[in-house]
Amino acid sequence: MSEWTAQCAEALSADGLLARQLQGFAFRESQQALSEEIARAIEDRAVLIAEAGTGTGKTYAYLVPALLSGKRVIISTGTKALQDQLYHRDLPRIKQALSTPVHSALLKGRANYLCLFRMEQAKSETFASRDLILQFQRVLQWAGKTKRGDLAELSSIPEDSPIWPQVSSTADNCLGSECPYWSECHLVKARQEAQSADIVVVNHHLLLADLAIKQEGFGEVLPGASVFILDEAHQVPELALQFFGESVSTRQWLDLGKDILLESGKITGSSVLLAPPVKAMELRIKQLRAECEVVPGKGAAAILATQSKILTALHDVQEAAETLLADLQLQAGASTALDQCTARADALLARWRVWCSGLNREPDADVPMAAVRWYELSQRGITLNATPMDVSTPLRQYREQSQAAWILTSATLAVNASVDHLAAKLGLNDPRVLVQPSPFDWQNQGLFYLPKQMPEPSSPNFVNALLDAARPVLEASGGRAFLLFTSHRALKQAAQLLEGGPWPLFVQGTAPRMELLERFRNSGNGVLLGAASFWEGVDVAGDALSVVIIDKLPFAAPDDPVLEARLESVRQRGGNPFMEEQIPSAVIALKQGVGRLIRSFEDRGVLMMGDTRLVSKPYGKTFIQSLPPFPRTREIDDVREFFAKVPA
Numbered sequence: 001m002s003e004w005t006a007q008c009a010e011a012l013s014a015d016g017l018l019a020r021q022l023q024g025f026a027f028r029e030s031q032q033a034l035s036e037e038i039a040r041a042i043e044d045r046a047v048l049i050a051e052a053g054t055g056t057g058k059t060y061a062y063l064v065p066a067l068l069s070g071k072r073v074i075i076s077t078g079t080k081a082l083q084d085q086l087y088h089r090d091l092p093r094i095k096q097a098l099s100t101p102v103h104s105a106l107l108k109g110r111a112n113y114l115c116l117f118r119m120e121q122a123k124s125e126t127f128a129s130r131d132l133i134l135q136f137q138r139v140l141q142w143a144g145k146t147k148r149g150d151l152a153e154l155s156s157i158p159e160d161s162p163i164w165p166q167v168s169s170t171a172d173n174c175l176g177s178e179c180p181y182w183s184e185c186h187l188v189k190a191r192q193e194a195q196s197a198d199i200v201v202v203n204h205h206l207l208l209a210d211l212a213i214k215q216e217g218f219g220e221v222l223p224g225a226s227v228f229i230l231d232e233a234h235q236v237p238e239l240a241l242q243f244f245g246e247s248v249s250t251r252q253w254l255d256l257g258k259d260i261l262l263e264s265g266k267i268t269g270s271s272v273l274l275a276p277p278v279k280a281m282e283l284r285i286k287q288l289r290a291e292c293e294v295v296p297g298k299g300a301a302a303i304l305a306t307q308s309k310i311l312t313a314l315h316d317v318q319e320a321a322e323t324l325l326a327d328l329q330l331q332a333g334a335s336t337a338l339d340q341c342t343a344r345a346d347a348l349l350a351r352w353r354v355w356c357s358g359l360n361r362e363p364d365a366d367v368p369m370a371a372v373r374w375y376e377l378s379q380r381g382i383t384l385n386a387t388p389m390d391v392s393t394p395l396r397q398y399r400e401q402s403q404a405a406w407i408l409t410s411a412t413l414a415v416n417a418s419v420d421h422l423a424a425k426l427g428l429n430d431p432r433v434l435v436q437p438s439p440f441d442w443q444n445q446g447l448f449y450l451p452k453q454m455p456e457p458s459s460p461n462f463v464n465a466l467l468d469a470a471r472p473v474l475e476a477s478g479g480r481a482f483l484l485f486t487s488h489r490a491l492k493q494a495a496q497l498l499e500g501g502p503w504p505l506f507v508q509g510t511a512p513r514m515e516l517l518e519r520f521r522n523s524g525n526g527v528l529l530g531a532a533s534f535w536e537g538v539d540v541a542g543d544a545l546s547v548v549i550i551d552k553l554p555f556a557a558p559d560d561p562v563l564e565a566r567l568e569s570v571r572q573r574g575g576n577p578f579m580e581e582q583i584p585s586a587v588i589a590l591k592q593g594v595g596r597l598i599r600s601f602e603d604r605g606v607l608m609m610g611d612t613r614l615v616s617k618p619y620g621k622t623f624i625q626s627l628p629p630f631p632r633t634r635e636i637d638d639v640r641e642f643f644a645k646v647p648a
Contacts, residue, residue, distance in 0.1 A: 001036070008039040008065045011098060018060065021097035026601075030439045031057040034409075037434045039065040042227050042405045047431040049233075049422060051413040053438025053628070054595050058409050059086065062229050063094045066199060067102055071226035073199045076207040078232025079537050080108060084152060086231075087201045105197035106150075107190050107222070109206045114139070114149040115169040116181040121262055122166045135163045149186025158512055165255070172252065172344045173259060178336045195223045204235055208243040211398050226404050232537075233408035234588050237425035240391040241562065245371065248351035250285045250381030253321065256344050257281055260328070263337045270331055270338070277324040284320040288313035289381055300561040301373035301384075305359045314356050321349045355384040374561035387562050389569055392427030399427075411438075412591040416625050421584040438628060445598055447642045448630035449473065449608045450615065457552045457611050463493045466610040470549050472636050473608055476643045479503035479525035481547035484535055484593045486554050491531050503527040508534060520544065536592035541599040546643075548597040549608045553623060554589040555582055583619055587626045594627055606639055 001009070011017045012035050014027035034052050041048035042065055052058035066073045077083045087106040095102060119139065127133045135157050142154055157163060169187070182188065194200045200223065207230075210221040230236060257278040264270035291313045295303050304310050328342040358373055371386045399406055408426075413419050414435050423431055440446075451469035455462055474481055479502075485491040488509075495507045506520045506528040513533060520526040521544045528534070535554070556563050567577035597605045607630060614620040624632075633639070 002040075002043060004068065005036055005039040005043065008068055009036050011035075011064050011068070012060065018064075018094070018097050022093060028055075028057055028439055030436050031061045034058060034434065034436050035061040035064050037432070038062050038229075038407050038409075039069075041407055041432060042066075042069050042071070045226070045403060045405045047399070047406045047428055048408065048434065049413060049419045049428070049431050050407065050409045050434040050436065051419065052409055052411060052436045053440075054411050054598065055438045055440045055601065056411075056436055058231070058411070059090050060094060062231070062407060062409065063090060064098070066227065066229060067094060067098055067100045069227060072197075072223065073227040073229065074202060074207070074222060074225040075199065075229045075231065076202050076204050078204060078235045080112065080152065080203055081537065082232065083108070083201055083203045091199070091201065102198045103196065104199040104201065105190070105193045106201050107194040107206065108150065108203065109209065110174065110187050111164070111168045111170065112151055113169075113186040113190065114143055114146065114151060114167055115174075115187075116143070116184055117175060117179050118169055118173070119143060119167045120181075121259075124262070125166065128162070132161075132163055135161055136166075139163065139167050146186075148190070160512075172256070172347070173340070175336060175340050178340070191221065197223070200225070204230070204232070204239050205243075208236070208240055211395070212243040224402070227407070228402070228404055229407045230409070232410050234410045234412050234422070234592075236408070237391070237422065240395060240426075241387050244391045244394060245385060245387040246351060246355075247383055247385045248348055248355060249378075249383035250288065250317070251378065251383070252348055253281055253285060253317070254381070256341060256348065257324075260324075260338070260341050263335060263341060264331070267331075267334050267338065270334055273327055273330065274324075277320065277327050281317070281320040281324055284313070284317045285381055288317055289377070292377055292382060295377075296559070298376045298559070298561065299374060300564070301355075301359060301375060304375060311359065314359075318349070318352055318356060321345065321352060325349055352384070355386060372562045372565040389566060392425060396427030396429075411595055412588050414626065415584045415587045416622050421580070440598055440601065440628070442598075442628045442630050445601075445604050446628065446630045447606045447639065448627070448632045449606055449636075449639050450612070450632070450634055451608070451610065451636070452634050454610055454612050457613065462610070463490050463551070464497065466549075466551055467494060467497050469610065470608065473547060473549065473606060473639055474503060474527060476636075476640045477547045477606065478643075479523075479527050480543065480545055481527050481549060482534065482540075482545060482596055483527065483529045483549045484551070484596075485529065485531050486552045488531050490551055491529050495529055498527065498529075501527075505529070513538075534596075535589060536595070538596055539599055540596070541603060545596070545599075546603075546605045547608065548594065548605065550590070550593050550610070552611045553586055553613060554593065555586045579619070583622060587623055590623060591626060598628070604642075606642060608639075 009032055012032045013019070018025045019027060034050060034056060037048060037050060038061060052061065066075065075086065077086055083106070087104070091104055122136065127136060138154065138157060146153060151164065151168065179185065202222065207222065213221065260274055260278055261271070264274045291309045295307060295310070325342070325345045328338070328345055331338055332342065333339065355373065371388045373386050376383045376385065413422055415421060417435055419433055454469065455465050470483070483494060485494065491508065495505065498505055504523045504526040506516045506526055508516065508530045510516070516528065517538065517540065520528045521540060524544070567581055570577040570580050594607055597607055614623055
């Protein structure tokens with residue numbers, strides 16, 4: 001062990017710096033071992049995949065070597081909430097404990113910052129409701145006081161408010177250095193700060209967007225670093241597919257039209273010329289959306305290719321876009337903002353043409369598919385996507401060019417103690433691997449209950465049977481439960497069946513996620529029903545949550561066009577798509593859901609699952625062996641006894 005690695009280990013020891021400086025710090029052997037392994041990887045500029053079971057304390061385990069390394073480090077997290085927690089809470093505590101004079105910076109994507117130009121533009125807009133007027137007034141008041149311009153500071157405005165796009169920029173509508181507010185721009189200042197920082201905290205969306213831009217040769221957003229630490233790394237393969245893909249949507253055209261009308265209204269004569277083609281574009285988009293009523297909400301491009309009316313409507317939108325672009329070009333030089341609208345129209349039209357031109361071409365059976373082309377409908381329009389089949393090559397190329405240490409960590413990376421599936425997706429050849437089990441006392445802290453006589457998950461009576469089995473569990477626990485579902489349809493059905501029961505009910509979709517969680521915690525005996533977004537990134541420690549009930553094994557929807565293409569690709573090379581693709585993804589998702597239950601050494605709880613495939617199918621063993629080693633039972637009396645027992 002080198003002197004520096006020993007220093008990292010000592011800081012996390014039972015009588016080390018953190019134990020002396022941080023109130024409530026508890027020595028964990030698993031945390032110290034993880035930190036040592038991370039330090040060695042940083043020293044050797046190696047790639048490390050490290051699964052750290054819940055309770056290991058992985059955040060401190062990587063922050064200590066990051067801060068003591070003396071190198072430039074980029075730390076990327078799974079969500080903006082985790083990013084804020086890391087930067088505002090964890091990082092300052094460890095910096096103070098270690099007395100390290102390290103300059104750190106927080107950097108988010110541009111949509112998270114107030115755009116002063118867009119805000120000024122919005123002052124002349126007519127808002128659709130009194131609520132939006134009040135929200136905009138709140139933004140204006142805050143804008144005069146904020147130093148960072150981080151929209152997360154406006155926590156009183158809902159996350160899904162229509163006000164956000166009106167006061168933030170996108171890569172499409174940003175004026176760049178031509179903007180009259182360039183010298184005051186919050187995003188520019190945040191990027192400048194990041195360029196000079198020793199440690200930069202970002203999220204995967206920003207990191208991957210930057211890597212994707214580098215592939216296109218548009219320059220570097222994030223500063224070069226010697227160390228990349230990716231927390232919640234299980235999310236990276238799926239997110240990377242999005243960022244290395246291409247998409248174009250009718251919403252982008254509608255937003256562009258809105259900006260054109262706003263800007264042309266300030267220029268004499270421009271509005272008269274540009275309003276008709278903008279209105280014509282809006283009409284064509286409306287007609288396209290109406291024609292799409294005959295196809296599923298999401299599907300492969302080939303589905304659209306069979307519908308002559310949709311093909312005509314797609315072509316009509318393209319023609320309207322061409323007319324709009326030609327009219328915009330006649331206004332060249334009228335204003336910086338209008339010239340930027342012209343550039344946006346040109347880029348959108350190019351993507352629209354490329355996507356639609358492929359509808360008339362037959363795929364070549366001898367050429368491996370590079371990207372999956374698919375569509376998705378929204379209430380008012382359509383998004384056309386091209387998602388790459390594989391991102392391992394560009395990710396490997398970037399990693400090799402960086403010559404940096406790469407640390408990928410999460411509580412859920414391994415499937416039956418193997419991380420091969422993740423390594424393959426990320427193009428990692430022979431990485432270092434550490435699978436660090438959770439230090440929790442699973443034998444005494446938890447119980448895994450699989451009810452007897454449950455119907456098959458495909459049974460129309462499944463949700464009723466699940467709730468019949470769940471009610472005695474909820475009675476034994478006094479509520480205090482998460483019910484996690486693999487579909488929104490099952491969630492809604494369960495909500496109706498549980499309505500009016502003895503436990504306060506909190507249902508995803510009825511309020512913002514953080515508000516629901518807060519109300520659930522405060523209720524004392526609540527039952528929260530959630531789908532995908534509640535399976536991970538949700539932390540309810542203590543007595544408020546003592547039961548997690550999961551309806552089915554979380555296999556991805558079989559109608560997903562990208563998944564379908566990937567499964568077909570595995571088949572063509574002679575592999576087993578179910579075992580190679582579907583099982584590993586479902587195991588990781590299940591581990592995330594189960595991970596909501598035990599969050600601290602004091603927590604106790606029961607995991608109940610309704611899916612009998614765990615014991616009736618051979619692959620059930622893979623799921624069970626990947627979960628924490630709970631005692632297992634099929635008897636409800638064991639659940640009652642668990643809750644009747646007072647912990648030592």
